[in-house]
Amino acid sequence: xxxxxxxxxxxxxxxxxxxxxxxxxxxxxxxxxxxxxxxxxxxxxxxxxxxxxxxxxxxxxxxxxxxxxxxxxxxxxxxxxxxxxxxxxxxxxxxxxxxxxxxxxxxxxxxxxxxxxxxxxxxxxxxxxxxxxxxxxxxxxxxxxxxxxxxxxxxxxxxxxxxxxxxxxxxxxxxxxxxxxxxxxxxxx
Amino acid sequence: xxxxxxxxxxxxxxxxxxxxxxxxxxxxxxxxxxxxxxxxxxxxxxxxxxxxxxxxxxxxxxxxxxxxxxxxxxxxxxxxxxxxxxxxxxxxxxxxxxxxxxxxxxxxxxxxxxxxxxxxxxxxxxxxxxxxxxxxxxxxxxxxxxxxxxxxxxxxxxxxxxxxxxxxxxxxxxxxxxxxxxxxxxxxxxxx
Numbered sequence: 001x002x003x004x005x006x007x008x009x010x011x012x013x014x015x016x017x018x019x020x021x022x023x024x025x026x027x028x029x030x031x032x033x034x035x036x037x038x039x040x041x042x043x044x045x046x047x048x049x050x051x052x053x054x055x056x057x058x059x060x061x062x063x064x065x066x067x068x069x070x071x072x073x074x075x076x077x078x079x080x081x082x083x084x085x086x087x088x089x090x091x092x093x094x095x096x097x098x099x100x101x102x103x104x105x106x107x108x109x110x111x112x113x114x115x116x117x118x119x120x121x122x123x124x125x126x127x128x129x130x131x132x133x134x135x136x137x138x139x140x141x142x143x144x145x146x147x148x149x150x151x152x153x154x155x156x157x158x159x160x161x162x163x164x165x166x167x168x169x170x171x172x173x174x175x176x177x178x179x180x181x182x183x184x185x186x187x188x189x
Numbered sequence: 190x191x192x193x194x195x196x197x198x199x200x201x202x203x204x205x206x207x208x209x210x211x212x213x214x215x216x217x218x219x220x221x222x223x224x225x226x227x228x229x230x231x232x233x234x235x236x237x238x239x240x241x242x243x244x245x246x247x248x249x250x251x252x253x254x255x256x257x258x259x260x261x262x263x264x265x266x267x268x269x270x271x272x273x274x275x276x277x278x279x280x281x282x283x284x285x286x287x288x289x290x291x292x293x294x295x296x297x298x299x300x301x302x303x304x305x306x307x308x309x310x311x312x313x314x315x316x317x318x319x320x321x322x323x324x325x326x327x328x329x330x331x332x333x334x335x336x337x338x339x340x341x342x343x344x345x346x347x348x349x350x351x352x353x354x355x356x357x358x359x360x361x362x363x364x365x366x367x368x369x370x371x372x373x374x375x376x377x378x379x380x381x
Contacts, residue, residue: 004200038379040228040256042274051278057279063253068229076233090235092244151380152222172280187226187379189346 021151028175029071034188037080037096045180049172064132064182065099071113078105078113082124088121097173098126115147116189128170135169147186154186222380223258225269225302227349228252233372239359241366244346254374255288261380271313282321287327289314292334303380304342310335315357328363332356340378349376 043061047058048182069080080103087096101124109116126137143160159181166175231254236246259269271290277283290313297306315330338351352373359367 037260039378040253054280057283060274060276062274063256064227066253084252085230088332090247092247093235111313129191141347142205151381153226153379172265185226187346187381189344189379 022117030172032072034071036189037067037071037078037186039067039069039184039186040064041067041158041182041184043180043182045162045178045181047178049176050166051175053171059178059180063124064184067150067184067186069105069186075189076107076112077105078107080105080120080122082122093131095129095131097126097130099126099139100124103141105145111121111147113147115149117144117146117149119144120158125169126164126170126174128173130169130171130173132171135167135174136176137167137170138165139163143181150185153188156182156184156186158182169178196215206362221261221302223261224364224380224381225257225261225378227257227259227376227378229254229257229349229351229374229376231374233353233355235372236369237366238369239361239366250371254376255290257376257378259294265296265298267296267302268292269294269311271311283319283325285316286373287314287316289316290332291333300340303347303368304340306337306339308335308337309351309353328360329363330360333358341354342359343377347376348356349378350375 008087040063042060043064044058044060047057047059065082065084067080067082069078072078084099084102087098088094099118099123103120105113107113107116108118119120121142122140124139127137128135137157139162141160141162143158145156145158147154160179162178162180163176164174165174170172219300230250230252232248232250234246234248238245255273257269257271260267262268264313269292271287271292273288275284275286277285280359289313292309292311295308297304297308300306311334312333314325315332317329318325318327322325331356334353335356336351336353338349340347340349350353350373355366355370355372357370
């Protein structure tokens, strides 16, 4: 009988080992965790132009830009550069639009930077040349968003306001206020 | 004694449960990721045909070029839809640009779905619908592309570099000339 109990205890120990090891790995993962959050979105916004004689309208774009967030080891703040570039010299006519910006994300949930609600604010530049001279505008934005886990990735929803300063050379790409949102997918590495 | 024995058996069963559940989860994970998702920085030299007389070529650079959403396959062939969309309404009109594309990816013998070289070929459309104060006009341009690429693992993801050729067919009815592009795209692939 003693042998039987001893054997059962050993079986219990052996069976519990992998589960215990896995539990430790799971606990360590969020600490070491992913270093970057990478994502693309579809964006939809109502744009109200301040240019005289131009009415407001709807704009929808995908991929809107590239998000490359730096996930911190701890803390609620996270920095996320966003970037889009379109450069063309076809037909002897050079045009470009370059929109670098940096956003700060403040996680407002227990899920950290992988799930739940967050607030964001950012600033950037709109650098462009539509063929009639180059121009630069400043861009400011703020919003609220959510991450919803989806297998190893997450859906990300964000709504907010964006203001872009005036620049005659940039035409419709500047001097407007936009209200809208972006929906996309985030992946980590 | 019977009580002690049954308690021990119950304890063993309870301790074993997470392990068994874990084994099942691990087995389903071994099925691997279902999609390869990625975006790229693209650069291409373009030459406009169809009777172009002057200033017929140039260079274009852009990011994100489009969204790649590949469907992983156990065989050597897999499919990868690519698309981009831009729609602007208001400002006295509207402008819709939609570029869907479907590529087939054939991975070379020594390659795996997550690393190594591949060949690709695809068919796409450039669909444009616009109006500026008057009736709207639509135009569609068919394109074929082919390329060779390589996935280079980086931690759990991969860099992906691809050289490509693209031919956009002329749409004479809409006055859109043919165009030939040669270029490369470099980006990242993520799996889920």
